[in-house]
Amino acid sequence: MNPVLSLILLRVGIGLLVILAISALLFIGVELLPGDFARNFLGQSATPEAVANIRKELGLDQPLLTRYFDWLGGVLTGDFGTSWANKASVNEQLFKRLSNTLFLAAVAAVFAVPIAVSLGMVAVFFRNRLPDHVINIVSLAAISMPEFFVGYLFIFFFALLLGFGDGPPIIPNAPLWSLANVQLVALPAATLVVVVLAHMMRMTRAAILNIMDSAYIETAELKGVRMMTIIRKHAAPNAIAPIINVVALNLAYLVVGVVVVEVIFAYPGMGQYFVDAVTVRDMPVVQACGVVFAAVYVVLNMVADVGAILANPRLMHPK
Amino acid sequence: MSKELKDLSLRVVRGQMNRRDFMGRAAALGVAAPLASQLLASTAQAAPVRGGHFVSGLSGGASTDTLDPALSASVVMQNVNFVWGECLVLPDPVDGTAQPWLAESWEASKDAKKWVFKIRKGVTFSNGKELTADDVVATLHRHSDENSKSGALGVVKNIGQNFKADGDNLVIELEAGNADLPFLLSDYHLIIQPNGGMDDPQAAIGTGAYKMEQNDPGVRHVASRRDDYWRSDWGYYDSVEVLDISDDTARTAALTSGKVHAINRVSPKTVDLLKRAPALKIANVSGRGHYVFICHVNAAPFDNNDLRLALKYAMDREELVDKILRGYGSVGNDFPINAAYAYFPDSIPQRVLDLDKAAHHYKKSGHDGTPITLRTSNAAFPGAEDAAVLFQQSCNKAGIPIDIKREPADGYWSNVWNVKPFCTSYWGGRPTQDQMYTVAYYSKADWNDTRWQRPDFDKLLIEARAELEPARRKELYTEMGLMLHDEGGVIVPMFNDFIDATTKKLDGIVTDPTFETGNFLWSCRTWLTA
Numbered sequence: 001m002n003p004v005l006s007l008i009l010l011r012v013g014i015g016l017l018v019i020l021a022i023s024a025l026l027f028i029g030v031e032l033l034p035g036d037f038a039r040n041f042l043g044q045s046a047t048p049e050a051v052a053n054i055r056k057e058l059g060l061d062q063p064l065l066t067r068y069f070d071w072l073g074g075v076l077t078g079d080f081g082t083s084w085a086n087k088a089s090v091n092e093q094l095f096k097r098l099s100n101t102l103f104l105a106a107v108a109a110v111f112a113v114p115i116a117v118s119l120g121m122v123a124v125f126f127r128n129r130l131p132d133h134v135i136n137i138v139s140l141a142a143i144s145m146p147e148f149f150v151g152y153l154f155i156f157f158f159a160l161l162l163g164f165g166d167g168p169p170i171i172p173n174a175p176l177w178s179l180a181n182v183q184l185v186a187l188p189a190a191t192l193v194v195v196v197l198a199h200m201m202r203m204t205r206a207a208i209l210n211i212m213d214s215a216y217i218e219t220a221e222l223k224g225v226r227m228m229t230i231i232r233k234h235a236a237p238n239a240i241a242p243i244i245n246v247v248a249l250n251l252a253y254l255v256v257g258v259v260v261v262e263v264i265f266a267y268p269g270m271g272q273y274f275v276d277a278v279t280v281r282d283m284p285v286v287q288a289c290g291v292v293f294a295a296v297y298v299v300l301n302m303v304a305d306v307g308a309i310l311a312n313p314r315l316m317h318p319k
Numbered sequence: 320m321s322k323e324l325k326d327l328s329l330r331v332v333r334g335q336m337n338r339r340d341f342m343g344r345a346a347a348l349g350v351a352a353p354l355a356s357q358l359l360a361s362t363a364q365a366a367p368v369r370g371g372h373f374v375s376g377l378s379g380g381a382s383t384d385t386l387d388p389a390l391s392a393s394v395v396m397q398n399v400n401f402v403w404g405e406c407l408v409l410p411d412p413v414d415g416t417a418q419p420w421l422a423e424s425w426e427a428s429k430d431a432k433k434w435v436f437k438i439r440k441g442v443t444f445s446n447g448k449e450l451t452a453d454d455v456v457a458t459l460h461r462h463s464d465e466n467s468k469s470g471a472l473g474v475v476k477n478i479g480q481n482f483k484a485d486g487d488n489l490v491i492e493l494e495a496g497n498a499d500l501p502f503l504l505s506d507y508h509l510i511i512q513p514n515g516g517m518d519d520p521q522a523a524i525g526t527g528a529y530k531m532e533q534n535d536p537g538v539r540h541v542a543s544r545r546d547d548y549w550r551s552d553w554g555y556y557d558s559v560e561v562l563d564i565s566d567d568t569a570r571t572a573a574l575t576s577g578k579v580h581a582i583n584r585v586s587p588k589t590v591d592l593l594k595r596a597p598a599l600k601i602a603n604v605s606g607r608g609h610y611v612f613i614c615h616v617n618a619a620p621f622d623n624n625d626l627r628l629a630l631k632y633a634m635d636r637e638e639l640v641d642k643i644l645r646g647y648g649s650v651g652n653d654f655p656i657n658a659a660y661a662y663f664p665d666s667i668p669q670r671v672l673d674l675d676k677a678a679h680h681y682k683k684s685g686h687d688g689t690p691i692t693l694r695t696s697n698a699a700f701p702g703a704e705d706a707a708v709l710f711q712q713s714c715n716k717a718g719i720p721i722d723i724k725r726e727p728a729d730g731y732w733s734n735v736w737n738v739k740p741f742c743t744s745y746w747g748g749r750p751t752q753d754q755m756y757t758v759a760y761y762s763k764a765d766w767n768d769t770r771w772q773r774p775d776f777d778k779l780l781i782e783a784r785a786e787l788e789p790a791r792r793k794e795l796y797t798e799m800g801l802m803l804h805d806e807g808g809v810i811v812p813m814f815n816d817f818i819d820a821t822t823k824k825l826d827g828i829v830t831d832p833t834f835e836t837g838n839f840l841w842s843c844r845t846w847l848t849a
Contacts, residue, residue: 035733041383043392043732044745045470047765053468085383085390086536087521093382155572167576168569169376169562171539266376266564266573268538276381276537279729285383 008306015298019291023075026290027068030281036060037084037281058084071287080288085280090288093273098292101262101269103176104185105254108192112254113247116197120204120243121231124212139198151191151264158187165190169266188265192258196250203246207239241308248304256293367827367846373556375841376570376579380563382537387520388510389462389469394583397507397839398561399540403445404510404525407436407455407489408501410750412831412838415661417501417750421450421511421526422489431496431785436489436504442549444513445530452484457515459489462508471508473758473765478503496785498792502750507839528554528843537563542842555827559842574599574820580847581821583836586701587645593820600823602837603816604830607659607748607755609651610643610700610815612693612710615770616808618740620691624806625684631670631810632677633714639812642709643702647818651811654803655759656796659814659832660752662789664797667804677717690722694735694742698728703743706812737768744768750833752796753784760803769808776802824848 038054039046055061059070074081080090119135126132142150159167165187172181182189211217212235220230259271270289277285380395388400407422419425422436442450459482462469469475478500482491491500513524523531526549529542543558562579564570570582571589575596585593585601594601614621614630621627636650649657652669695707704725711721726735726742735742749755758764761780762772776799783795803809817835821828827845831838837845 033730035730039733040730041390041392042468042470044736044747044766045392045473046733047472047476049465050468050470050472053466057468083383086385086387088536097382152568155569159576160572167572167578168566169564169573169578171562263566264569266562266566266569268535272537272565273382276383279381280383282383 004306004309007309008302011302011305015295015302018298019294022294023072023287023291024068026287027071027283028064030278030283030286031064033278033281035281037283040280041085041282071284075287075291081284083277083282083285085277085282085285090284093285094270094288094292097268097270097273099176100172100267101255101258101271103172103181104188104192104258104267104269105251107182107185107189108196108254109251111189112193112196112250113200115193116200116247117204117243119197119201120208121228121236123201123205124208124231124235125227127209127212135201139201142194143198145194146260147191147195148260148264150194151188151261154187154191155264168264171266171268185267188261188267191261191265192254195261196253200243200246200250204239204243207242208235211235211238237311240311244307244311245304248300248307252297252300255296367552367555368848369555369846370557371555371847372558372560373581373842373845373847374560374562374579375581375583375836376562376564376573377582377836378565378567378570378584380537380565384536385521386523386531386534387516388508388512389467389471389516389520391508392470394835394839395540395561395563397834398836398842399531399534399542400507400510400523400525401527401839402529402540402542402559402561402842403523403527403531404512405527406505406507406509407438407511408505410502410505410831410833410838412829412833415659415750415832417499417505420505421455422501422504425501427498427500427787429787431498431500431787432493434491434493434500435485436491436501438487438489439549440487442526443547444524444526445545446513446524448513450511450526452487452489454513454515455489455511456482456484457517458509458511459515461512461515461517461520469508471506474503474506474754475509477757495781497753498785498787499751499753502754505750507834529556529559532558539563554843555846556842561842571820574822577822580825581819581836581841581845583817583819585818585820587643587647587818590645590647590818590820598823599820600825601818601820602828602830603647603818604832605649605657605659605814606817606832606834607657608815608817609655609657609746609748609811610639610703610706610813611651611655611744611746612810612812613742613744613769614808614810615740616806617770617772620684620686621740621808623684623686625680626686627806627808629677629679629681629684629717629719630714632673632680633717633719634670634710634810634812635672635713636670636812637672638709638713639706643706644813644815647816648813649816651813652804653807653809653811654800655746655755655809655811656752656800657814659748660755662752662793662796664793664800666797667800670804672713674713674717677714677719681717681719688720690720692722692724692741694724694726694739696726696728696731696735696743698731699736699743700745700815707743710812737766748833753780756780756799757784760807771803771807771809773802 038051042050082089123132123135155167158165166184170184172184217230217234220234259275262269262271274289377395379393384393384396391397391400405421407420409418409420411418421439423439425434425436427434438452438455462471463475478491510525528548530545531542533541540561564573567586573579574582590601593599616622631653640648640650656663693707695703697703707723711723714721736744759766760771762777779795779799783792786792819836824847825845826848829837829844
């Protein structure tokens, strides 16, 4: 069998096992959290009778394993069940929220990845000279600011003072994947770009610099090839594996780590959905979000690994 | 009618004066309270403008919110539910009396045991069905029967199953008299649904001014006006929208940028900054909600009244109102009632910080000097952790050692409140003193979070409940308030204001001490001017 194909199959298999394990851990985790759904959902207005009625209706009196396998059975048929809190179909809600999150992440990534990689190359070109320092300082400063602060600054300066871009609440209109919505999410997307830029840029810079010290680059230099061409043609392709890795990691962050940005822009994505569900221990929703987040990580890591192997032919033919 | 009085009432309507001051000024002008209140109501509806789209941005909602009124647990859903649904009774925002809503009128027997509510005729649900007494009965059943999951269960327990439909009337026969029964039926959970909502509790079909168009929990809720709505002085907009914005700064930004017309829960820290914005106005109203420090009177060391008194005298109420509420509130007096309630016992002396007395009572209690653990979290109320530290410091000055244990906000209401012997907490107000005492200070109350179990107190409570004579009622409530003030396990440092902010274009705002956002009725009572 084609080595790449078998590698992918193996990775998919392991990935599924990881997701299964995470779903079990998450289930136990929610169980360990103090207070169950009935108590937390009714909050200060909980009477013992109402709590008992909710527990009975949801089968919270069943043993842990029974409930887990009931849930798993549903998931294996593609049904995440209904929310305990508002009886809404989790599949439907999840699809809506996940689409919103993916949309925002995609808009951010489309700008962040090319900018980060080219800035990294520019920094290498001007290594230890002014542009390199400026790029480094600015990107490090950006990553050092908490993202809620960046978001607030953007809201204040752009949405309120300059009247450019939309402030909170930002609720995309149907159809989701439209230019109008890209405009709508400009500020949260820009916030995300600022947050993920530095990491990717610095990794690109470090990876290329590493290559730049090798003998073949020196040869190219001695042959008189122009610096930018060396970086672009000779160094970058060989540095691609670590760059793909860091890009994948940051893409995963854009999907699962944006809850803060979602909250300050009141954007209806996965993060807030997840947090709200955990607050009241709405198990079907918590599990569904957890599985999706785990899947995003697994898939992106797999893509990164496979990409790295494809980028380096030596890895395709292991001894 | 004097021009001055009319001017005053307009100021109340515009939110420049609160209704209590108005009633006082009206009395000074020699106008009887009922007339003044009527005048205020008529001014509130002076010149409403119809049409437009009203958007409010509210904190408190979540993506777990449901349209089932029985499980309505957030201010967002309470606003949304009053957009499409209505209760039998509405507390008057001015004088706190019970006013007809879907119940046209009611009568009580002399002992306040038998009540007959006449259900309004000619009212239709948004599905076209006519409202009948059977729907009302079915609604009460759904909230009170043995399968009930309703948040109103604690309230309707009082009624039990002793109600029935009789023609167009709802008849309730109580085992013990209750002069405040109409207020129980004003609970926001008890929205009348066709067949009580038994068929589909989340259908959002009610008798309200609007019909739900879109419900996206935790995000957006939209409704449009019904043409066949029964009443002309309610629900002026073509359509209304409630947006979930839980972050304080985001909510403020939404209001400032004009994306929403009104927001709730303005932080006391930023309200003075917001006041400077020329297009905005602040509507704050002193409500009945209060921030409390509660101890279990049956658990050591709090079972010693001297220790409780020591803690009470060591509380610097003025400082807390000043620093935690930034002045947007009023001092409490160690019983859960303030002047916003009818029959407020105004003769109980205000307790003030007195370190000598605190030290004296602490010494007298014979406490061994080990630090007393106070559990707190900002989940109890905004600023609870700071309030705990301020309290700790003033206790220290009186020689009372306090140990503060910060608890996670998550699960605070299920793991700390009503479980641990000494913690910070919050009580939203109730429409009547009877309800406040019944939910939290009656021996058998589920939420008796101070473990206050006193047969003599219960007896007064039940006597006051059936008492229709106002002067006697006030006497009884004074006696009860005094008992808690002197011996209770509750320390009430402050009553908080509800602070809402709106655009200046929003008119018809009625400040209502019952709940924030004008008792959840912005969409029904207000209108937008050009």
